[in-house]
Amino acid sequence: MAAILSIRDLRKIYDGGFEALKGVTLDIDEGEILALLGPNGAGKTTLISMICGITNPSSGQVTVGGHDISADFRAARKLIGLVPQEVNLEPFEKVRNTVAFSRGLFGKPRNDALIEDLLKKLSLWDKRDNQIRELSGGMKRRVLIAKALSHEPRVLFLDEPTAGVDVELRRDMWNVVDELRATGVTIILTTHYIEEAEAIADRVGVINHGQLLLVEDKATLMRRMGQKQLEIQLDTPLDTLPESLIREGLEMGAEGSSLIYTYDTKGERTGITALLTDMQAAGLKLRDVQTKQSSLEDIFVGLVKGDAA
């Protein structure tokens, strides 16, 4: 599939001389959902702001749907919807008007039916004639989403869409993303919630200190980096680990009632057979066995820690 968004060596040095983005290169396919993970100050918002035209890039090139974002900014920006991280809204404007305004700003003809549909989907229809200042924080965030979707973008940027949002709304948001995915909209979202990336993304990028540390298929990433844990419940608790069992990756669980063995699924051999054989030799009886895939969170924490070191 063709890349709808193509970023080449994008850099940002802010006025004070701080280099917030150190040359990011990335291609995003049409219809893909990419989650950008990274700690505070990693450069996620800076990256999005440059693509959307809010911040001037220091160097590098970006095309959206083949249109250069500066030479052909109209065509490029028409394809883009942005839900910013900060909730910035005109307090005295009515919900419906502010959404219609966004559509007009992007040069699309008035379409009341579309806006009605959008507001209903985001559970804002009851509040359509309220002023923004009369809404709750979560509702305001939904208004931002409605504004971004009002002009039917092909590429949607969601900068921490679920920060400060309750569980139910987060579910709603994921549903909206699912629906958009079905219509082929490309979505780039930033988040601190790893389960969010795990739940909805096709690919995951990790960014730290202005550098893209990796971009990988979610499944591949988890397979490549993925370690598994084997937890063995023992019939009778142990005081100390028998000499014959001591090996890399093996630990005693709480109160010696279990053994936890961490192994690499990708490794030449996992060592499970050897462990089980040795356990039998040591006369240990098993009560239960389970395995656990390590989560994206473990991978993420591992990467960012490694980067800091």
Place this chain on the structure above:
Amino acid sequence: MNWTAVYAIFRFEMNRFFRTFMQSFISPVISTSLYFVVFGAAIGSRIQEIEGVSYGAFIVPGLIMLSVITQAISNGSFGIYFPKFIGTIYELLSAPINFFEIVLGYVGAAALKALFIGVMILVTSTLFVDITIAHPVMMLVFLVLTCVSFSLLGFILGIWAKSFEQLQIVPLLVVTPLIFLGGSFYSISMLPPVWQTITLFNPVVYLISGFRWAFFGMADVPVGWSLLAIAVFTLGCLAVIGWIFKSGWRLRS
């Protein structure tokens, strides 16, 4: 041209105006009436006539200019400062519009509001004095050009300002004195010769003089100069705005 966007901005701005319509409507009426009471009745009874025009009528063009210029600047600056202040500017910066369309939307609305105020004052003043307009078309031309050019100036101020104080300070410290010293309430010919010369460096003199000529057929400076001055001023503002959007000064980091 993205006319839909221009219209969207324009409508948005006019909505703000209509939300506070009564306020926008009543305040010029009251302030004009006050000016007539103070200047017309108190001072006018001593001055009587200036070059064959009653003092009450003489100050009408100056009064209109005073309000229109102040309003145009404040509308133009507030319109763009507010989105900057509350952060909604992100939407303008990320929309498929160029600077000219943004300016057209904001300045169009700001100028129209100022024009409305100017007309209100003109109508109110007919309640106090008899006014015949010698050159109605030229009067309108001067009025519209003033609304547009000072809305442009306001727009620049709005982008420049980093705080509400800065937003107020230029109109207060620079523009209002220039208007008062620009012959709003007197004829330049009434000043001592030295001051007459100094006054010619005040750009507002040309505006008020031209505007007054459109009313009464008399002017402190030739009408051609007045037109030239306002044209140069408008183009200057446009050039500055063009540069601002090109460089992203105070808009894009």
